[in-house]
Amino acid sequence: MPPSIFSFPNRIVFGDGTINTLADRLSEFSPHKVLLVTDEGIRRVGLAAEVTTRLEAAQIDYAVFDGVHSNPVEEDVADGVAVFQQEGCDFVIGMGGGSSLDVAKLICLKATHQLPLPEYEALSGGINKITSNLPSMLAIPTTAGTGSEVGRGAVVTLKSLDRKALVFSPHLLPKVAIADPTLTVGLPKGLTAATGMDALTHNIEAYLSTIYHPICDAIALAGTKLVANNLRCAVENGGDLKARGNMMIAAMMGAIAFQKELGVAHSLAHPLSTVAGVHHGLANAIVLPYTMAFNRDAARARLRDIAAAFGVNVHALTAEEGAEAAIDQVTQLCRDIGIPANLRAVNVTEEMIPVLAKKAMADGCHRTNPRPCTEGDMIDLYWQAM
Numbered sequence: 001m002p003p004s005i006f007s008f009p010n011r012i013v014f015g016d017g018t019i020n021t022l023a024d025r026l027s028e029f030s031p032h033k034v035l036l037v038t039d040e041g042i043r044r045v046g047l048a049a050e051v052t053t054r055l056e057a058a059q060i061d062y063a064v065f066d067g068v069h070s071n072p073v074e075e076d077v078a079d080g081v082a083v084f085q086q087e088g089c090d091f092v093i094g095m096g097g098g099s100s101l102d103v104a105k106l107i108c109l110k111a112t113h114q115l116p117l118p119e120y121e122a123l124s125g126g127i128n129k130i131t132s133n134l135p136s137m138l139a140i141p142t143t144a145g146t147g148s149e150v151g152r153g154a155v156v157t158l159k160s161l162d163r164k165a166l167v168f169s170p171h172l173l174p175k176v177a178i179a180d181p182t183l184t185v186g187l188p189k190g191l192t193a194a195t196g197m198d199a200l201t202h203n204i205e206a207y208l209s210t211i212y213h214p215i216c217d218a219i220a221l222a223g224t225k226l227v228a229n230n231l232r233c234a235v236e237n238g239g240d241l242k243a244r245g246n247m248m249i250a251a252m253m254g255a256i257a258f259q260k261e262l263g264v265a266h267s268l269a270h271p272l273s274t275v276a277g278v279h280h281g282l283a284n285a286i287v288l289p290y291t292m293a294f295n296r297d298a299a300r301a302r303l304r305d306i307a308a309a310f311g312v313n314v315h316a317l318t319a320e321e322g323a324e325a326a327i328d329q330v331t332q333l334c335r336d337i338g339i340p341a342n343l344r345a346v347n348v349t350e351e352m353i354p355v356l357a358k359k360a361m362a363d364g365c366h367r368t369n370p371r372p373c374t375e376g377d378m379i380d381l382y383w384q385a386m
């Protein structure tokens with residue numbers, strides 16, 4: 001057995017109404033002034049007020065930065081840091097989907113770390129430049145997708161590299177996550193489906209990744225099972241708090257499991273967002289069945305385990321049949337929850353494919369894919385998904 005280091009994440013406060021414990025959770029940090037990092041949509045639908053009214057009631061001083069874009073860019077971080085510093089803040093609450101939580105993490109980083117943001121990218125050894133000297137953060141997810149609230153990474157588009165980049169460090173992990181399913185009931189069907197498929201992709205890709213981590217493997221399979229049993233219901237009946245809660249747990253399990261890293265679906269998905277503006281979860285959902293088929297020969301037995309997590313009786317099936325069943329299950333789930341059938345349906349054009357494929361190769365996620373990928377493979381996969 002090779003030597004391994006296993007780490008598990010932060011404190012998770014989970015359950016209906018746990019947002020009411022916000023002031024209690026903050027009291028242990030005694031913040032002087034809190035910066036709430038979110039996006040305009042969250043403010044517009046009244047979710048930001050779920051935080052600000054409770055801060056006011058507890059007489060905790062705060063400022064708000066709601067300038068996070070749905071595919072966040074470097075400027076979002078710089079703008080947020082400016083507010084953090086002008087307002088004299090010393091604590092960050094990130095509220096929203098993965099974009100807001102990731103930008104909140106990077107605002108914490110840049111509040112105390114002076115190098116340009118690209119210097120901290122994981123691919124260029126950024127982890128060694130990130131110290132523990134950063135403001136504490138509390139995360140409040142309003143989607144069940146990225147699981148960024150329990151993750152140590154943040155994804156942002158870096159202008160100088162013209163692509164999405166991962167910044168990664170244990171110090172970026174929020175100190176506390178408040179995962180309250182009641183905050184996700186208003187999420188529209190399309191976003192529930194797309195973010196839920198992001199969670200599924202994390203669980204499946206982590207399970208298939210080449211890194212040895214049997215603890216995360218068990219979490220990934222259990223996360224897959226939760227998505228299989230709850231995503232349809234969460235999409236169809238947004239007010240079902242049990243389904244919403246199970247999807248929140250599945251999203252966190254996916255993010256915990258992807259300590260094992262991810263795979264080619266995420267390498268294909270990242271440029272689909274930066275080049276064609278496709279929602280991250282949607283991009284993953286559309287390419288995922290094709291990447292599973294691409295991995296069939298390299299990961300048959302593991303794909304069969306995924307079929308079992310979907311409730312398929314795999315005992316009578318060969319590994320090959322089991323792998324096929326897993327692909328069928330994911331394809332059917334996508335259909336049932338209204339995921340667009342192909343990339344054309346989300347405005348991706350044939351002309352984009354060469355650029356997309358180059359960027360997918362430059363992305364780090366496919367390094368742990370069970371089958372090694374060439375640029376030609378990326379082109380083929382994009383074509384299949386068209």
Ligand SMILES: [Fe+2]
Pocket residue numbers: 146198201202266280284
């Ligand atoms: Fe993702």
